[in-house]
Amino acid sequence: MKQDPYIDWFRQATPYVHAHRGRTFVIAFGGEAVADPSFPDLVHDIALLHGLGIRLVLVHGARPQIEQRLARQRLALRYVNGLRITDDEALACVKEAAGVARIEIEALLSLGLASSPMQGVRIPVASGNFVTARPLGVLDGVDYRHTGTVRRIDRQALRERLEAGAIVLLPPIGYSPTGEVFNLSAADVARSVAIALGADKLIFLIEETAVTDRPDRLVSSLLPAEVEALLQREQPFPEDLTQALNASAEACRRGIRRAHILSRRHDGALLRELFTRDGCGTLISAEPFEDLRPARIDDVGGILDLLRPLEDRGVLVRRSRERLEIEVGRFLVLERDGMIVGCAALYPYPADRMAELACLAVHEDYRQDGRGDKLLARIEWQARQDGIDQLFVLTTQTAHWFRERGFQPGSLAALPMEKRALYNFQRNSQVYVKPL
Template sequence: MPDLEPDTVSALEAPEFAPAQFVRWFRDVAPYVHAFRGKTFVVAFGGELVQAGALNALVQDLSLLSSLGIRLVLVHGSRPQVNEQLRLKGFTQQFDRGLAPTDAAALECAKEAAGEIRLDIEAAFSQGLPNTPMSHAHIRVISGNFVTARPTGVLDGVDYKHTGQVRKIDIDALKFAIEKGSSVVLLSPLGFSPTGDAFNLAMEDLATSVAVALRAEKLIFLSTSQGVLNEDGTLDTELARVDADALLAIGELDEETHAFLQYSSLAVKRGVARAHLLPFELDGSVLLEIFTHDGVGTMVVEDTLDDLRAATIDDVGAILSLIEPLEADGTLVPRPRSVIERDVENFTVLEHDGVIYGCAALHTFADEQMAEMACLIVHPEWQGSGEGEILLRHMESRARATGAKRLFVLTTRTSHWFMKRGFVQGGIADLPREKQNHYNRSRNSLVFIKKL
């Protein structure tokens, strides 16, 4: 073990250190490490993060991701720094969120701010002091003219001058840098036209365009926003894109959350697997979002909601055909047709081209703020593409909407599947009283519970 600085306390000597807890956590994150190695993440943050002094901590976390084989493209903003430059030079113009003209003086301020932030980021990645997270890290940061821009032009009679929009991303060069060169690519909110003109770009637009062009696994926005909050003030950790669009249409989100959610939805719609809204004020938020099941921000996903709908009485026959093979082998409790007909409003089905290939039912217990998920089934020919995950997420969302704080399942053969998705084994005493009274002790089903 290397010598420690005199004022440094070893983790093993810290009073809160629990070896078993650390080992368990390290083992728990292993599946995420395997899943994301070789994948591309686009991480975007505004100049507010730099202004708040959070850059070094973020770079340390990104360095760790890079060491785990995750390919990174960073996109930074510079709005507060540009505004400060304008103020110091005596200009009255100030940039706010949204589209605004950029005159020649503002463009020069944008260049200066971008250059300063780029140097700060490169310096942060160059750290390598012993006994710090950057020790032994050798990460190259590559910047360049990867982005071709076009002028926004004149809109509604307003000439936006040097304000631009992304025209094209040099994907081949980007991929070479992050795949062959094993480097972190850093993009500033500036783009260049074939005539050599520079344009001021919106960080959010640039990050989204890059993530879509690279077919990134994740687009991560770091901001002062906590994410999307539910009506009771709790964080909504996962949103289907259509639900995100519905929230945007209502127009009740604060300006910052609205902007980042809008670009997150657009990215997912155009092929990015996941988009995240994270608070940079929470130390380690990127690591917590990636390596814990529920994360610490809001994740937007593209569920195949076109295939997902509430069941009707006409679906009873199809539901029975899904259930019967599992009843025959003892996986499910036999349910007569009359029971399915009575409870059909509790079912959700997956349907494609008129064929129902999956279902699940939700039963609520309002007094205990609990809900039961039952009959989670995907036809064997359709398994393996995440359909079970889609149904689970939908049922979790439905359960939350009813006010449930915990979701439980009873299973005899699929316990590992639920454990991998955040369910914890409980006992009969943990069930709602009504369910305890009807528990079938002859089946001896295992109880698994997940906090929502």
């Protein structure tokens, strides 16, 4: 039966629909997104997330709207050491721009025309004084006036709005107990809100491409320590990407498991990132997104799914579920967001100081970036720890791969007696041996 790509995608997305329901996501985007003619498409995607039972806090910027108003008055925001100075005239523009942007977003979230993707949708939107701020103050002799930083988040009030089914909408503005208004960084607000709520995800939709290590090559995942190293490069990143990276790393250090940085210019970026395994942006995670670890009994189904295509093609010897359950302690697995994408097994023969490398397999969608080498290196390390001097493999179709990695042709006589007794002459597998 011919597969329908749409049905196939929908089925693959189902685990994420279940996983995200009832979760809390904080999504930040700049004023550039609000001003873009394609912004309604992003709002439709946000409405879809709300309809799937995800609790949403939206944090919007307003920089182009502020600069537009300042330009009309022949004024400009001043920056010192990368920090903006917000004087009285600038603050008036900030308040006006943030208010207009908020109203435009609320209007789009209220759209319910029969001809639109939001037909029949009713989304309550909540805004308010949820963010308490303090002045940045005087730094190195410079008074930053009405530029502030987040002091506290009213988490209880936010949770009440979210539990009532509302989308919470926050501008880049904070308030002080003395009634002052402060111009804040949207990234600072988003990070602080995510930490205060213990959000499940913090998501930044930025103007640039997400993080790349060379032209057009996306860095799919980073740990907070790797973010710090990346930001110390001589060539600086664009400001919105730098802010998103800093905020994401800090959020992960403060208990947020995952932060995502996406290009908002990528149509459907939110849906692709949240409902596909590989996404389309850069994931900052408190723990590795892809983990190489010993296999557990509940990995047997995933290992079987990985091995079955290779067994069908005769590359690997077929193994039953029962046998795998007995031997699962011999396996290492590469797990990527809950899916087993690679495995390998080690069968030692201690009396001969040899061990067999078996079932080395990587899912066909992930045979780049050296995952096979990663599995081999861990197997070799484990073998050395066990006092093994030689590693051998039996193969019918992948001899070249092993030869490129130091395995040399061997004879049946080179194998441990116990293994020779089990040799399948009908398969006529080639023997390759590597000294450790």
